[in-house]
Amino acid sequence: MTLLRASVLMIVMVLGCMQASAADGWSTFKSRFLTSEGRIQDTGNKNISHTEGQGYGMLLAVANNDRESFANLWNWTQKHLKNPQNGLFYWKYVPDATDPVADKNSASDGDVLIAWALLQAGQKWQNNAWLQASDAIQRAIVAKEVITYAGHTVMLPGDRGFNKTSYVVLNPSYFLFPAWRDFAARSHLKVWTNLIDSGMDLLPKMRFGDAALPTDWVALNADGSVAPGIGWPPRFSYDAIRVPLYLYWYDAQSLQLVPFQHFWTGFARDKTPAWIDVSNGNKAPYNMAGGLLAVRDLTLNQTGYLSDQLTEDQDYYSASLQLLAWLAYKSQ
Numbered sequence: 001m002t003l004l005r006a007s008v009l010m011i012v013m014v015l016g017c018m019q020a021s022a023a024d025g026w027s028t029f030k031s032r033f034l035t036s037e038g039r040i041q042d043t044g045n046k047n048i049s050h051t052e053g054q055g056y057g058m059l060l061a062v063a064n065n066d067r068e069s070f071a072n073l074w075n076w077t078q079k080h081l082k083n084p085q086n087g088l089f090y091w092k093y094v095p096d097a098t099d100p101v102a103d104k105n106s107a108s109d110g111d112v113l114i115a116w117a118l119l120q121a122g123q124k125w126q127n128n129a130w131l132q133a134s135d136a137i138q139r140a141i142v143a144k145e146v147i148t149y150a151g152h153t154v155m156l157p158g159d160r161g162f163n164k165t166s167y168v169v170l171n172p173s174y175f176l177f178p179a180w181r182d183f184a185a186r187s188h189l190k191v192w193t194n195l196i197d198s199g200m201d202l203l204p205k206m207r208f209g210d211a212a213l214p215t216d217w218v219a220l221n222a223d224g225s226v227a228p229g230i231g232w233p234p235r236f237s238y239d240a241i242r243v244p245l246y247l248y249w250y251d252a253q254s255l256q257l258v259p260f261q262h263f264w265t266g267f268a269r270d271k272t273p274a275w276i277d278v279s280n281g282n283k284a285p286y287n288m289a290g291g292l293l294a295v296r297d298l299t300l301n302q303t304g305y306l307s308d309q310l311t312e313d314q315d316y317y318s319a320s321l322q323l324l325a326w327l328a329y330k331s332q
Contacts, residue, residue: 025308025323026064033057033316034069038076039093044315049093051081051106055113056320062120063327070121074130077114087140088159089114106159108145109174111137116179119186138183142191150224152202153194167221169229172206172214173242175199177250178331196250202226203243203256208234209278212259216240228278237275237284238317241292244299245321249328252301260299269305272296290314291321298325 033040033053040053054077061070081089081101091107093100115137122131144159149168155175156162162169177196184192205226206214216239217229228234244260264272273283274292288296290311297305308326310319 025310025326026060026066028310029057029060029319029323030066030069032310033319034073038069038072038074039080039095040073040316042316044317047095049095051077051089051091051110051114053316053320054081055110055117056324058114058117059120060323060327062117062124063330065124067121067125070117074114074118074121074133086144086159087136088144091158105161106145108141108155108157108159109171109176111141111145112155112174112176112179115141116176116182119182135187138187142189146191146195150220150222152198152220152224153191154198154202154220155195167219170202170218170220171216171239172199172203172218173216173239173246175203175243175246177246181250200256207259210281211236211263211276211278213263213276213278214240214243215278233277234279235275235277238292241295241321245295245325245328248298249331252332257299264296264300269293269296269302290318291325292318294322294325298329303329 033043034057035041039049040057041047041049042053054073058070058073058077061067061073077089080093081091083090083104083106086106088106088111090101090104091110092103094102115134118130118134118137121127122129122134141155146153146155147163147168148154149163154168154170156168157171157174175195177199180192180195180199183189184196202220203214206218208215208228213236215228215232215234216237217232219227219229221227244257247254247256263276267273270287272288272293274286274288275284276282291314294306297303306326306329308323310322314322
């Protein structure tokens with residue numbers, strides 16, 4: 001009996017280790033970036049919080065079947081970031097400031113991520129309140145952040161400041177195709193499929209320079225032409241890296257991935273520059289690592305490199321990209 005008990009105990013310990021390993025990415029993320037009150041800290045940016053981080057955290061909580069953390073994240077987000085005037089969310093929270101939400105603007109990707117996570121959570125756990133909250137945010141996004149411009153249906157990066165009349169500023173990394181698809185399935189509103197169609201039409205026009213890649217910020221002119229956004233470096237960089245991530249998440253076989261694949265295959269994996277200036281070809285003096293590398297591997301279908309195991313030196317954004325790339329891969 002002693003030998004039998006020892007054998008059973010060993011099996012239980014092995015299974016426990018296997019389960020801990022499987023959940024390690026999310027567990028590590030929580031321990032490193034999620035406060036007890038439900039706030040995701042951007043450790044690469046003075047520990048501020050923003051709707052992007054809250055949305056990523058909520059999505060990852062749903063994917064990891066962590067209802068308690070999801071509820072904690074959503075409750076904090078509602079309490080501290082909800083804008084009662086328009087149904088959207090203040091995009092940034094500075095914890096040590098006199099007014100932590102001094103900037104009252106929204107960030108549309110954060111709004112979409114929160115609504116998407118609520119939709120997934122409501123469906124997964126049969127919670128009608130979360131479904132209704134998602135529906136309300138979706139309506140606010142359409143009312144305040146989506147416009148028709150130059151023949152395209154586009155989502156502005158925020159509620160204010162991006163419509164310059166003669167042109168609008170877009171952030172292609174806010175083209176959240178898989179979320180828009182799920183919103184369309186939920187609401188049956190054509191605006192979401194219009195956003196997808198316009199986004200797919202616009203991306204080929206954003207293949208700037210010899211690299212043929214989009215920049216982090218883009219101007220869409222009234223005549224329908226596009227150019228790198230004024231006031232930002234003309235780089236395919238830390239924002240635009242999410243374009244292929246969301247494209248893959250939407251359709252792993254999308255031909256829209258080809259320009260990114262073509263660019264990255266020009267470099268050895270461990271020699272891939274973190275960013276490139278599309279106007280002159282100058283490259284980052286350092287190479288991709290962590291989450292950036294995970295998006296590259298996902299895009300090139302080099303999925304053997306993908307993992308949810310985070311390294312000790314990863315900050316919030318790198319860790320988020322890596323876990324999102326893993327989630328996109330597992331969702332196919």
